[in-house]
Amino acid sequence: MRNAFVKRLIELAERDKSLMLLTGDLGFKVLDQFRDLYPKQFLNIGVAEANMAGIAAGLALEGKRPFTYSIAPFATMRCYEQIRNDICFHKANVKIVSVGGGYSYGNNGPTHHALTDIAIMRVLPEMTVVCPGDPVEAAGATEAALNHEGPVYLRLGRSNEVVLHEKDLDFKIGKGIILREGKEIALISTGNMLEISLKAADVLCASGLSVRVVSLHTVKPLDEPLLKECLENFPAVFTIEEHSILGGLGSAVGEFMVSQDIKQAKLKCIAAPDYTIHEVGSHEYLRKICGLTSDQITYTIQSTIKEWQLC
Amino acid sequence: MNKAQMTLREIKTRTTIIRRHVVQMAAEAKTSHVGSALSCVDILCALYFRVMKTHPQKWDEPDYDRFILSKGHGVMAWFATLAERDFFDVSLLKEYAVDGGRLGEHPDHGTVPGIKVTTGSLGHGLSVGLGMAIVKKIDQSPSRIFVVLSDGECNEGSVWEAVMYAAHQKLDNLVVIIDFNKMQAMGRSPEVNAIEPLAEKWKAFGWAVEEVDGHNIENMVTTLERIPFMKGKPSVVIAHTVLGKGVSFMEDDLLWHYQIPSAEQVKQAFEELKLL
Numbered sequence: 001m002r003n004a005f006v007k008r009l010i011e012l013a014e015r016d017k018s019l020m021l022l023t024g025d026l027g028f029k030v031l032d033q034f035r036d037l038y039p040k041q042f043l044n045i046g047v048a049e050a051n052m053a054g055i056a057a058g059l060a061l062e063g064k065r066p067f068t069y070s071i072a073p074f075a076t077m078r079c080y081e082q083i084r085n086d087i088c089f090h091k092a093n094v095k096i097v098s099v100g101g102g103y104s105y106g107n108n109g110p111t112h113h114a115l116t117d118i119a120i121m122r123v124l125p126e127m128t129v130v131c132p133g134d135p136v137e138a139a140g141a142t143e144a145a146l147n148h149e150g151p152v153y154l155r156l157g158r159s160n161e162v163v164l165h166e167k168d169l170d171f172k173i174g175k176g177i178i179l180r181e182g183k184e185i186a187l188i189s190t191g192n193m194l195e196i197s198l199k200a201a202d203v204l205c206a207s208g209l210s211v212r213v214v215s216l217h218t219v220k221p222l223d224e225p226l227l228k229e230c231l232e233n234f235p236a237v238f239t240i241e242e243h244s245i246l247g248g249l250g251s252a253v254g255e256f257m258v259s260q261d262i263k264q265a266k267l268k269c270i271a272a273p274d275y276t277i278h279e280v281g282s283h284e285y286l287r288k289i290c291g292l293t294s295d296q297i298t299y300t301i302q303s304t305i306k307e308w309q310l311c
Numbered sequence: 312m313n314k315a316q317m318t319l320r321e322i323k324t325r326t327t328i329i330r331r332h333v334v335q336m337a338a339e340a341k342t343s344h345v346g347s348a349l350s351c352v353d354i355l356c357a358l359y360f361r362v363m364k365t366h367p368q369k370w371d372e373p374d375y376d377r378f379i380l381s382k383g384h385g386v387m388a389w390f391a392t393l394a395e396r397d398f399f400d401v402s403l404l405k406e407y408a409v410d411g412g413r414l415g416e417h418p419d420h421g422t423v424p425g426i427k428v429t430t431g432s433l434g435h436g437l438s439v440g441l442g443m444a445i446v447k448k449i450d451q452s453p454s455r456i457f458v459v460l461s462d463g464e465c466n467e468g469s470v471w472e473a474v475m476y477a478a479h480q481k482l483d484n485l486v487v488i489i490d491f492n493k494m495q496a497m498g499r500s501p502e503v504n505a506i507e508p509l510a511e512k513w514k515a516f517g518w519a520v521e522e523v524d525g526h527n528i529e530n531m532v533t534t535l536e537r538i539p540f541m542k543g544k545p546s547v548v549i550a551h552t553v554l555g556k557g558v559s560f561m562e563d564d565l566l567w568h569y570q571i572p573s574a575e576q577v578k579q580a581f582e583e584l585k586l587l
Contacts, residue, residue: 057438
């Protein structure tokens with residue numbers, strides 16, 4: 001996803017000179033081309049995320065449209081108060097881009113994992129939260145973020161994510177994308193769980209179930225009409241995210257469901273647990289520990305619908 | 312009177328008027344931080360009545376100088392200065408810290424003219440000012456960015472992140488003034504943390520440093536009119552000040568970081584803050 005992000009950003013920087021890219025000294029090789037093509041629109045702030053967030057706010061207050069770039073926990077948690085005070089309070093046009101959503105940084109360990117970033121970013125007033133599901137969405141989200149007025153949090157995976165959309169999208173913030181249509185089960189995925197959600201849907205469909213898969217890339221603001229339609233019309237709805245069970249997509253959908261008083265809906269949130277994973281291992285390995293592989297998710301869905309006596 | 316061209320004597324009169332506003336605001340609204348507001352009155356007056364290119368209506372236009380009160384708790388002095396500089400009517404000071412009023416205990420952008428950056432949590436203003444200074448360089452604008460910090464604020468790590476990077480970017484359009492009143496929330500600054508040697512620290516980080524008596528308007532104006540002190544370096548003025556300056560019983564007493572002046576104390580303060 002990060003390469004798709006940078007590629008699109010380079011195209012955008014050519015025609016929009018207010019676009020700037022700031023990094024907290026991360027993105028070796030990844031950001032080189034941008035830096036070489038547009039040195040005047042590029043700043044390496046050094047290893048100082050609080051400063052980067054504050055500088056980005058200052059740039060935005062004087063008319064620029066800066067993107068800040070770092071690994072997810074550093075881009076969000078290290079400078080959280082700067083994001084709230086300097087960026088959100090001023091509705092500044094700062095786009096916070098993080099790489100490594102969830103357990104993407106695998107072996108780097110829990111300091112580099114981001115399992116609560118969606119939660120803390122979506123509670124900030126003025127903040128928009130976008131978690132693209134594949135490289136195509138990442139490119140679309142980059143352009144949409146640039147054109148959006150106000151702060152945006154763009155949560156990317158890492159690299160090597162599979163392309164899941166056949167062609168370029170008309171990406172709209174706050175508008176979910178239906179990748180597979182179905183009638184009985186709705187899988188609502190955000191961010192880098194989209195590929196796994198589609199794989200799970202393949203297995204479920206093969207067993208005779210009718211499954212809709214939605215990429216709900218925007219966690220805030222929610223696509224309320226689409227969600228309402230899923231919750232009202234589908235006998236079973238599952239949210240799927242590589243984020244803590246607390247505060248992420250599942251929580252957001254649950255809050256929406258309660259606010260709309262949709263009593264008949266059946267919702268289960270598939271997410272990472274509310275404890276820190278200290279085991280050493282790859283992204284794939286850590287997902288397995290948390291029950292977030294496609295096989296495990298398929299099993300969870302099958303046993304849940306059995307429990308709900310839907311089959 | 313053209314307030315951008317005041318004589319030093321006239322500016323000094325303003326500082327007394329502004330100090331009276333500050334004491335009155337704190338007493339009426341029953342808020343703390345009167346001491347920290349009084350310590351930066353002369354700095355603000357030097358900037359707003361002489362040094363900065365600013366204007367009650369045009370202040371936010373691209374080529375005008377920018378001001379950030381990073382030590383947001385000194386805001387009473389800023390509000391009173393803005394009012395005396397005709398950014399808004401003096402009567403608006405009555406709206407300080409009252410329900411539904413426009414003036415809070417820390418500056419919030421968009422509330423009254425002159426305030427572009429919301430502050431209150433220490434250690435934010437310099438990074439934001441740094442971002443603005445970068446844009447002014449890119450745009451080749453003559454606008455300069457003035458940021459007032461407190462000495463206690465220099466405990467914040469984020470200040471030093473910005474100090475280092477501003478020097479790296481050679482931002483000689485960025486100016487910091489430290490209201491060095493030697494007092495922070497729990498005690499004397501050098502007793503709370505190793506702030507000294509403050510000038511050497513900034514110098515070592517690549518800034519051009521000047522030290523002034525932060526209550527001597529003439530001295531400050533002369534110093535600030537030489538900005539940038541060195542081409543290619545950001546400038547810092549360490550202004551030696553006194554907490555509660557101008558009101559004898561408040562001076563250099565930590566209590567006045569918190570205490571609310573009584574009616575009797577206001578009367579006494581006003582007797583000391585006589586208009587010549």
